[in-house]
Every structure is written in C-alpha cells, then in structure tokens.
Amino acid sequence: MSATPASRTLAIIKPDATGNALAGKILAHLEEAGFRLRALRMTTLTRSQARAFYAVHRERPFHDSLVAFMTSGPCIPLVLEAPGAVGRLRDAIGATDPAEAAAGTVRRLYAESKERNAVHASDSDENARREIAFFFSRADLLGMGPQ
Numbered sequence: 062m063s064a065t066p067a068s069r070t071l072a073i074i075k076p077d078a079t080g081n082a083l084a085g086k087i088l089a090h091l092e093e094a095g096f097r098l099r100a101l102r103m104t105t106l107t108r109s110q111a112r113a114f115y116a117v118h119r120e121r122p123f124h125d126s127l128v129a130f131m132t133s134g135p136c137i138p139l140v141l142e143a144p145g146a147v148g149r150l151r152d153a154i155g156a157t158d159p160a161e162a163a164a165g166t167v168r169r170l171y172a173e174s175k176e177r178n179a180v181h182a183s184d185s186d187e188n189a190r191r192e193i194a195f196f197f198s199r200a201d202l203l204g205m206g207p208q
C-alpha cells in the first residue's frame with residue numbers, strides 16, 4: 062500500500078486536442094491512469110488570460126505563438142486527484158515534445174508538436190494550487206476538502 066497522500070493537480074486539454082475531438086479519449090486515458098476527476102470546465106482563453114497563465118514563459122521566443130495557440134479555440138481545465146498527483150500526471154502525459162514522449166503517454170498518443178502538445182500539467186504542488194485557483198472559484202472547489 063502506498064503511503065503517498067492524495068493530492069491535486071491541474072491539467073488543461075488544449076485547443077489542438079479539443080479541435081481534433083480528442084477530449085473524451087484524453088479524459089478516459091487519465092481516469093484509466095488512476096486520476097479522479099474533481100472539477101472541469103470548458104473555456105476559450107482571452108489573450109490577457111493566456112499571457113497571465115504563461116507569464117513564467119514571457120521572455121521565451123515561443124511566447125507570442127503559444128498565446129496565439131492557447132486562444133485559438135476552447136480548452137478544458139481539469140482538477141485531478143491521485144496520490145502524488147503532480148508527478149504522476151507529468152509521467153502520464155510525457156515529455157513536452159511528443160517526439161520525445163514515452164510510448165503510451167498522452168502526448169505521444171495525441172499531440173501534434175512541441176507547441177500543440179494536447180495537454181498542460183502543473184510542474185509543482187505550489188504551481189498546482191496557483192493554477193487551480195486561476196481557473197476554479199472557491200465555490201467550484203467546495204466539498205473537495207482542504208488543499
């Protein structure tokens with residue numbers, strides 16, 4: 062039995078995946094990988110929301126293109142729960158570049174390119190809390206318990 066406590070992380074099914082009608086397959090893949098779905102919504106980001114969400118990448122050469130991509134269609138932010146959720150989700154989705162992602166990972170199966178890479182996942186517990194709060198209100202998260 063694992064001693065790792067359940068925790069939460071944020072995933073986003075990105076506009077390439079929703080546009081290619083892959084949202085259901087990706088949700089099923091994540092549930093089969095052992096995550097409980099705790100909150101979900103569909104939204105089309107404004108430029109200012111995408112710039113704020115990816116502020117950490119604002120100096121990177123791909124930032125403008127990333128913002129254009131992330132505002133190009135609907136995305137689906139999800140709160141996922143599992144023991145060691147942050148690391149487990151990063152394992153399940155694979156490397157940023159689908160060409161480098163391990164066999165059987167979400168990005169290897171469903172992503173188009175390093176930018177159009179089907180899903181986002183938080184990279185630390187602290188960023189998971191920040192990113193969950195970016196997309197979900199306290200009312201959305203009511204009943205889920207502390208964290």
Ligand code: CMP
Nearest residue numbers: 118123127157175176177178180181182
């Ligand atoms: P994500 O996990 O959402 O975090 C930042 C995003 O920037 C990443 O997934 C990709 O969509 C995008 N990205 C990262 N590196 C590159 C790159 N070298 N070229 C284009 N897009 C990138």
